[in-house]
Amino acid sequence: MTNQFKIWAGGALTASLLFFACSSPKGGDSSSKSSVEAKKVATPFFNADSAYAYVEHQVNFGPRVPNTPEHKACAEYLAAEMKRFGADVIVQEAEVRAFDNTVLEAKNIIAQFNPELNNRLLLFAHWDSRPFADHDPDKSKRDQPIDGANDGASGVGVLMELARLIGLAGHNLGIDIIFFDAEDYGQPDHRDLPYQEDTWCLGSQYWGKYPHKEDYYARYGILLDMVGAKDALFYHEGFSLQNAPDLVKRIWNTAADLGYSNYFVSERGGTITDDHVYVNKYRRIPCVDIIQFNPASNSSFGDYWHTHADDMSNIDKKTLKAVGQTLLEVIYQEK
Numbered sequence: 001m002t003n004q005f006k007i008w009a010g011g012a013l014t015a016s017l018l019f020f021a022c023s024s025p026k027g028g029d030s031s032s033k034s035s036v037e038a039k040k041v042a043t044p045f046f047n048a049d050s051a052y053a054y055v056e057h058q059v060n061f062g063p064r065v066p067n068t069p070e071h072k073a074c075a076e077y078l079a080a081e082m083k084r085f086g087a088d089v090i091v092q093e094a095e096v097r098a099f100d101n102t103v104l105e106a107k108n109i110i111a112q113f114n115p116e117l118n119n120r121l122l123l124f125a126h127w128d129s130r131p132f133a134d135h136d137p138d139k140s141k142r143d144q145p146i147d148g149a150n151d152g153a154s155g156v157g158v159l160m161e162l163a164r165l166i167g168l169a170g171h172n173l174g175i176d177i178i179f180f181d182a183e184d185y186g187q188p189d190h191r192d193l194p195y196q197e198d199t200w201c202l203g204s205q206y207w208g209k210y211p212h213k214e215d216y217y218a219r220y221g222i223l224l225d226m227v228g229a230k231d232a233l234f235y236h237e238g239f240s241l242q243n244a245p246d247l248v249k250r251i252w253n254t255a256a257d258l259g260y261s262n263y264f265v266s267e268r269g270g271t272i273t274d275d276h277v278y279v280n281k282y283r284r285i286p287c288v289d290i291i292q293f294n295p296a297s298n299s300s301f302g303d304y305w306h307t308h309a310d311d312m313s314n315i316d317k318k319t320l321k322a323v324g325q326t327l328l329e330v331i332y333q334e335k
Contacts, residue, residue: 208282
């Protein structure tokens with residue numbers, strides 16, 4: 001993996017002022033609007049046991065690498081579960097080309113709540129797992145795919161629990177939850193290859209250019225990436241500060257109010273090219289990346305990162321709870 005992706009970089013970025021664009025529900029549809037508002041309730045309780053089970057279920061399929069039976073089976077599971085939660089589900093299929101010219105059969109899984117409303121929020125994570133263990137200490141295993149329990153499955157597990165709760169409680173806004181594919185198929189660090197641009201985040205790049213709805217827009221987007229490790233720390237990420245500074249402040253303040261400041265550190269971490277960059281680049285949606293940052297680690301993430309140690313032993317229910325409850329509080333404060 002190159003220093004251009006998932007390696008935190010220092011350096012100051014100037015935070016720009018941001019005004020979230022809020023569109024109104026479709027005119028004349030007062031009955032739909034009233035029925036949605038009638039379902040509005042207090043913030044639901046995030047069930048960490050449930051989220052943990054969703055993470056584990058993904059991992060039990062095996063590595064979710066595009067073009068494999070495990071990948072296809074997991075995609076079917078994710079789509080079916082989101083439908084069971086009451087979402088209107090679209091599986092966006094695409095052929096994307098990897099760094100080595102492999103054509104990947106990618107599937108972006110899009111779950112829409114209140115699809116008739118224009119006033120929307122976007123939550124997303126990647127669901128594929130790394131085809132290489134390029135940071136594994138055992139060099140003989142570096143070309144083998146990894147479980148990706150934290151790097152991939154954790155963010156999806158949290159969002160699945162959110163989807164379950166939204167389906168039960170309802171929400172007064174339109175909520176889109178997207179599981180992006182082919183995020184983690186970028187150039188491996190253990191091979192001597194010339195650097196190529198944009199080999200990561202292939203699913204979000206495709207969706208950004210070809211969204212599931214023409215001229216799709218949301219007030220903002222929140223990305224979850226590596227949000228399940230024990231004692232994980234989440235600092236302010238650079239592109240998030242640049243593109244959505246007010247939202248960064250609100251998320252971290254909300255976490256502090258809930259008693260999770262031991263996870264959400266109100267300090268600048270670094271800058272990472274992740275799915276949120278392409279959502280902002282192509283759809284102009286202000287986005288925040290909630291992602292683990294470990295300044296004591298060589299990778300800035302954790303010693304497990306892109307190794308075969310990224311298994312269920314990394315997943316901690318307390319961390320899932322901190323992230324999930326914070327995110328629920330943020331979206332249920334919206335009007």
